[in-house]
Amino acid sequence: MKEKTTIITAGIIIGIITIALVILGNPANMGYCIACFLRDIAGGLGLHRAGVVQYLRPEIMGLVLGAFLTAFIFKEFKSTGGSGVVLRFFLGAFMMMGALVFLGCPWRLLLRLAGGDLNALVAVPGYIFGIWVGVIFLRQGYTLGPAGNQPRLSALVGPLLAVGLLILVIAAPAFIFFSEEGPGSMRAPLFISLFAGLVVGVLAQRTRFCTMGAFRDILLFRDFHLFSGVAVLFLTVLIGNLVTGSFSLGFLNQPVAHTDSLWNFLSMGVVGLAAVLAGGCPLRQLILSGEGNGDATATVLGLVFGAAIMHNFGWAGSPAGAPVGGQIMVVVVWLILLGIGFSITRQALAESRARAERKESEKPVESVQRA
Amino acid sequence: MTSKIIDCCGLSCPEPVIQARKAMQETGLNQVNVRVNATVARDNVARAARQMGWQVEIEPRGEEFLLTLTR
Numbered sequence: 001m002k003e004k005t006t007i008i009t010a011g012i013i014i015g016i017i018t019i020a021l022v023i024l025g026n027p028a029n030m031g032y033c034i035a036c037f038l039r040d041i042a043g044g045l046g047l048h049r050a051g052v053v054q055y056l057r058p059e060i061m062g063l064v065l066g067a068f069l070t071a072f073i074f075k076e077f078k079s080t081g082g083s084g085v086v087l088r089f090f091l092g093a094f095m096m097m098g099a100l101v102f103l104g105c106p107w108r109l110l111l112r113l114a115g116g117d118l119n120a121l122v123a124v125p126g127y128i129f130g131i132w133v134g135v136i137f138l139r140q141g142y143t144l145g146p147a148g149n150q151p152r153l154s155a156l157v158g159p160l161l162a163v164g165l166l167i168l169v170i171a172a173p174a175f176i177f178f179s180e181e182g183p184g185s186m187r188a189p190l191f192i193s194l195f196a197g198l199v200v201g202v203l204a205q206r207t208r209f210c211t212m213g214a215f216r217d218i219l220l221f222r223d224f225h226l227f228s229g230v231a232v233l234f235l236t237v238l239i240g241n242l243v244t245g246s247f248s249l250g251f252l253n254q255p256v257a258h259t260d261s262l263w264n265f266l267s268m269g270v271v272g273l274a275a276v277l278a279g280g281c282p283l284r285q286l287i288l289s290g291e292g293n294g295d296a297t298a299t300v301l302g303l304v305f306g307a308a309i310m311h312n313f314g315w316a317g318s319p320a321g322a323p324v325g326g327q328i329m330v331v332v333v334w335l336i337l338l339g340i341g342f343s344i345t346r347q348a349l350a351e352s353r354a355r356a357e358r359k360e361s362e363k364p365v366e367s368v369q370r371a
Numbered sequence: 372m373t374s375k376i377i378d379c380c381g382l383s384c385p386e387p388v389i390q391a392r393k394a395m396q397e398t399g400l401n402q403v404n405v406r407v408n409a410t411v412a413r414d415n416v417a418r419a420a421r422q423m424g425w426q427v428e429i430e431p432r433g434e435e436f437l438l439t440l441t442r
Contacts, residue, residue: 003418076410083381138389146381208411213385220385221392221419279383 007229010203015236017196018111019244021059024188028246028255029115031237032059032200034282035096035105036256038300039307039316040184041165044177047304048311052182056169058190060286062197064162067205067290069198074206079155081294084144087340088295091278092285092302093309094333098270100307100316101263101326103256105282106211106271110230112257114237116249119257119264126265128215130272135219137341138276141348147295155292158300162290166194183256201290210284212275256319263322266330273337374402379412380435387412388419391440395423401442408435416440 018031030036036053043054071077099105102123104112109127112120134142168176169190179185187193203209207229214230217223241247251259258264275281278299280288285303288296310316315326322330375394379387387407394403403425407413413436417427420440428439 003414074410078409080381080409083383138385143382143386147383148381208414216385221388221422223419223422225418 003225004228007207007209007225008232010207010209011229011232012236014200014203014209015233015240017200018233018237019240021188021193021196022246023244024192025186026188026193027183027186029112029117030104030108030183030256031111033104033108033111034060034063034286035099035303035307036103036108036183038096038282038303039100039311040179042304042307043179043184043311044169046175046177047308049177050311050316051177051184052179053184053311054177054179055184055187056165056176057187058166058169058194059197059200061162061166061169062194062199063201063204063283063286064158064290065166066198066201067287068159068162068201068292070202070205071291076205077155077292079150079152079292079294080147081150081154081298083147083295085295085298087144088278088299089302089305091274091337091340092282092299093306094337095271095274095278095282095299096303096306097310097315097329097333098267098274099282100310101267101322101330102271103258103317106268106275107281107283109268110211110234111237112254114234114247115241115254116247117254117257118249118251119254119259119261122261123264123268126268127272128219129265130269130274131212131215131276132219132272133269133338134273134276134341135216137345138216138220140345141352142277142341142345143348144277144279144295144344147293150294154294157294158286158289158292158297161297201287204283204287205291208284209287210281212272212281213284215272216276258317258319258321260317260322263317263327263330266334267317267322267326270330270333270337273334273341277337277341373400374404375400376404376406378406379416380406380408382407382412383409384411384415388415391416391438392419392423395420395425395440395442403440405438405440406435407438410436413438 021031037057214227
């Protein structure tokens, strides 16, 4: 019961912060968007040169550091990693690539829907479809393998990167790119963004908030715990938008969005499937990175890499629609993700069968039995 | 009383929950012991077991937790 109250309260607070960030300057329906913000960071560092989306979003640093502080206080900060690291890097990249065709991570998907953007309504079934496919793999035994203890320094990579980026955004040296126009130029004041990130980081760390887990746990276990938080967040933002007059229902002229329904559906499917295979949505990966999980840090670096690729190759969606390159990429990535899922699940099945046979030959009666 | 031990150390959620649920659904078992080494896994397995009407005992063991789930 206490768990339930906590996650619902967290949903409300995160929703209010999201609304506040838009009022204070963030782009519409983008109070928070992990994919967009990491893409802006990739741009700010010059990893891509799309001039309209370059800024070192302090919300991201706040999220990682907020999670780091809470994990530390609650003795959950631990250096772990070594579970399918390279695969996770690419799963992160694929998540970002899907998100940038749709124009938003799963979190922004909810925010767009709460702002009346019906293109998001097409993408939600796509996202759930991707998660559903991932759940089939999970049920069959898909696993990236157990993580182990890692050198303590490895745990600090995520938080230290966050500190480094924070220094760069405050010092603003000439080699960092800041958009003069477009979404990258729309931003809440630096320290408010940072503070908002810290608060959400703390809440998300405590509640294990995850926009993929919300749907995955329903499909897998009929467990509505994470979903309740996500649903309350959605309702809070919806009410906030209605109150502040930023709710506008329709497909056309939605902020930072396009109307290519097929590609909205398929690209969010990529995000859903990749998120299940990687064990968490982009937000969750940032939080885990703050908790000392080196695998999650690798996934976050993959997200940044994916963003750079998308803009350098001109594959990212824009209000004009999803470019042909982006469309081909979505189909190819769908096939790659299915390949990853099949191959790993097959190996897991073969290994569990081999284990069962070994056990049978060792102990003819019962595997583990106690009086 | 038949029981089973499953080791979920290092596995990230939802894998420990999937394995624990699978064990709880096995016929004839009335006790399942689950080893985990993360608080997230501990909480999630405990919540899943309670939802399925099992009783949960949690015993910290150094860096790990041993969950005893009984029907």
